[in-house]
Amino acid sequence: MASQLAPQPLFAALVEALGEAAVITAGDRLDYLAADVYRTGGLPIAAIRPTSVPALQAAVRHCAAAGVAMIPRGGGASYTDGYIRPEGGHVLVDTGAFDSIDIDEANAVVTVGAGVTWANLKTALAARGLRTPFWGPFSGLAATVGGSVSQNTLSHGSSAHGISAQSVLSLDVVLASGELLSTGTASALRYYGPDLTGLFTGDCGALGIKVAIRLPLLPVLPHAETLSFAFDSFAQFHAAARRAQLERLDDSWFAIDMALSQGQIARQEGMGARLQIAAAVLRKSPDKLKGMAQVLRMALAGENPMRAGDYMLHFIVEGFDPADAAHKARHLRRVLDGIGREIANTVPAFVRSLPFAPLFNILGPGGERWVPLHGVLAHDQAVPFDNAFKALVAARQAEMDRHGVWLGTMFSPAAQVGFLYEIALYWPDSRNAFHDTTLGAEYLTGIRTFPEDKAARDFVERLKGELVDLYQDHGAGHFQIGRAYPYQQRLAPAARRLLGAIKTELDPRGLMNPGVLGL
Incomplete structure (x- = not known):
């Protein structure tokens, strides 16, 4: 080009x-x-x-x-x-290149460059028995702390500690004038007067370029129990997820439907991957006998957990010692008793042992193109949205089949009250430079290549727009807003004027990432 x-x-x-x-x-x-x-x-x-x-x-x-x-x-x-x-x-x-990591154990704060990946931060902190409250998305091998704070994200640690923004103490930002702005105080206290730090979380880079982020530190809890449950309906699954979210017993939970379980997720289940998982489980288990028992359960389970129900809900419960983790797990089982059925915990054991998997899933299991979209729903809107979503899919199924489009769904807790409903769309189409560079020639040798399919791509874009509108109809909010989700039109007039005034003050010529957030 x-x-x-x-x-x-x-x-x-x-x-x-x-x-x-x-x-x-x-x-x-x-x-x-x-x-x-x-x-x-x-x-x-x-x-x-x-x-x-x-x-x-x-x-x-x-x-x-x-x-x-x-x-x-x-x-x-x-x-x-x-x-x-x-x-x-x-x-x-x-x-x-902003990849420094400065660990201040005395004050329980780590200062990281915006370009530090979550995987590298985890490695540096784990060597000292430390972690941050939120500690990264599943894409943490590539995703950076600065990018995650700019976009807002969730995954590891979100059940107990909320989204990425909730773990930020302060930021250093280069403004459009070239001036360096620090949002924090010497004491690393975020809420000292109005929350200036919060202005720059989720701004998608519209207000400046982040160069350093300060995060609080916690001790690593070395013991964990992993649990999985299956459900035959979305309503059952959501009821269980809501109960678990209220209890806040787990460090992380996530859920997938049957389509993704047998597609994207099951692609990790080859023999080579299973051996890697088994080795990682044994390596990370403080109790080797217990680790061996876990590996045996996984081997006996085979791929059955991938087909155990229409929805599978997975938990990672951490504790100070084995008894603490086991106690939390028992209580979680009591909370979910009578709603779903417990199944083999292969999937969360895999995630526990390999929290940042390679980015193979940026293509579908058959080499298809992939794009996810999501909405954060209030709990009373989750089931109505699911019903409306399934009705829309039924209405578009013939077109989807004609273009080779298929989809699946994933779910996560968004802080303590929101419910994240994520839809993944797949379609046959040619790759772009991002896929080729990220995955590399060796990996792509075994992946099917599709010719360019503009008709399928255009259909996916229209379907994506309809789904975004459906989220809006149910009051959903969004992370990673970028240029893909509506934002300003959701604000009250006074809030919109305030946002515009802040943008004008910090970037009067509109040169910082123009177009994101509708700015």
Whole structure:
């Protein structure tokens, strides 16, 4: 793909500020950075990878002087056009070189660069027996702390501690003027007056470029029980999930339907994967006899847990010692008694042993293209939404079949009160530069390749829009808003004016990631 030429004075200024190796204006790397999991946007005129805050500040000032839009990018595991600008012509800021980790055990705080992946942070903290409350999404091998805070996300630790934003103490942000803003105090107290930190969580980079994030520390609880339950209806499953969420006994729970269990998830269940899981379970089990018993149960279960019910709900319950974890597990069983049936715990044992799996699932189990979308629902809207969703799918089934489109659903707790309902769409279509670069030639050798299918892609885009509208009809909120979900129109007039005033104050020329959040 041909690149536009960067304006020469700006290009020269960026090279002077950052060094030639940190400025890309053409080639495969630029094509990769212009794409996300879902689609390819317009090409940046340049991509930069600053290695220090002063260098980034200088680059931002040069872009601002030239009137060129700036779009920050984290690990790239996004699918809502968060760093995709359809018209191109921007400078993309790759924050991956901000990868420092400063652990302050005395004050129970860790300061991390925005480009640190959750997997690397977990490794660094685990060596000292520490963790953060929320400790990453399933895509944590690639997803960065800065990207997750900008987009808001959930997964590991969300049941007990909420979403990513709820674990942030303060942020350092480079504004559109090049000024460095710190939202915190010397005492690392977030709520010292109005919550300035909260302004920049979930902003999708519209208010500035994050360079450092401070998070609180907790001790790792080394003992865990994993439990799985099966349900024959969504209403049964949701009733169980709501009860469990109110109890807050587990560190994490997640659920999948039959389609994903036998598709995406079951793809992990080959013999090689099972041996890796077994080895990881034994390695991480403080009690080797108990670990061996767990491996034996998994072997006897085979793939049956993948077909145990229409919905499967999985828990990871942690404790200070085996008795603590076992006590919580027993109570959770009592809470769910009479709603579903307990099944072999193969899936949560896998997630416990390998929380950040390789990003193979950015394609479907047969090599199909994939895009998820989600809504965070109030509990009283979960069943009505599910009914409406299934009615919409029934109405579109003939078109789905004609285009080879299929779907599945996943579910998670969103903080302590929200219920995240995620829909994954799959369709036959050609890959883009993001898939090829992320997965690599060796992996893709064994994956089916599809020709470009614009008709299927256009249908998926229309169906995606209908599903977003359906979420809105049921009052859903969203993470990873980017350019994919409505935001401003959901705000009251006074709130919309306040948001606009904040954007104008921090970015008067509208150069920071224009278009996200509808700004």
